[in-house]
Amino acid sequence: MRRALDAFYRLGGALSAINLTLIMVMIVVQVLSRVLDELLAWLGFNPLGLNVPGLAELAAFMLLGATFFGLAYTFWQGGHIRVTLLLQRLPQSAHRVMDILALLSAAAITAFAAWHSAWLTWDSYDFGDLSIGMVPVPLWIPQAAMVMGLLWLLVALLDALVSLLSGRIAQLHDEVPQE
Template sequence: MRRFLDRLYDAGLWLSAITFGLIAVLVALQIAGRLLDRAARALSLSPPGLTIPSLAEFGAFFFAAAVFLGLAGTLQAGGHVRVKLVTQALPERVARWLGVLVALAAAALAVFATWSSALQALDSYQFDSVSYGVIPIPLAIPQGVMTLGLALFAVALVDAAVTLARGGTPGHLAAEAATEEGN
């Protein structure tokens, strides 16, 4: 099970990286189109007018996908901001159970966010809601990706709580410990 979950979190990170890459490619193509237009004007030629329609919407949807798909993997890598002021002052056993409670509370919030996001995506699908740009993008697609990212995050939080409750070291704590050793 551990291997499956780690691969799931890694897949989310890879998808996140791919969507960031897609943003970079789209922006680079838009810049190249503008440069070609300027060069054509400088040579007294008719500019080709190469643009990417709805670039801002595509970029925003890809950015949202990247952020939400990367939540679980970022948690596992210890990349989320955590305040350890209280837990450092507590005995190890008490700190562990406080960590379990915090992870479960965060998981409950993530499950609620996943549920709400799924309902919104379902509504968008049922009503054929699309974006307002030049290219109408079905809103259920980015909302569905957001829901998937939130669901992965909820799983990662439950995973962390269960690992802590069993006496193990969840990924985010192991990553933090490795970072502290390296400093």
């Protein structure tokens, strides 16, 4: 089970990286096409007009995917910000209690956000909402990425909570033994 969950989190990280890579490729192509058009105009030729309308909106939607798909992977790798100033001064038992309370709170907040994001996504789908901009994108598509990312994070939080409660890890972001 541990290997399957780790692969699940790595998949989220990979999807996040793919989104970031696509954003970079789109921006580089856009910049190079503008440079080429300027160079052609400077040389006295007609510009090719390779400007892609709506690129900024598409990049914003991909940034949403990159952010939310990467949440669970980043959490499981210990990349989220934690305030350890107090935790490092607590005895091990109190540290464990604080980790459990933090995971319960984070799971509740994430479940709440996922639930309401899912309703928002359903409403956008049901009403046929489209993005405002050059390229009309059905809003439920990027919103679905947000919901999936939140659900991914919820699984990671619950996984960490079960691992902590079962004693497989002593405190949050300790090494999880491989099964």
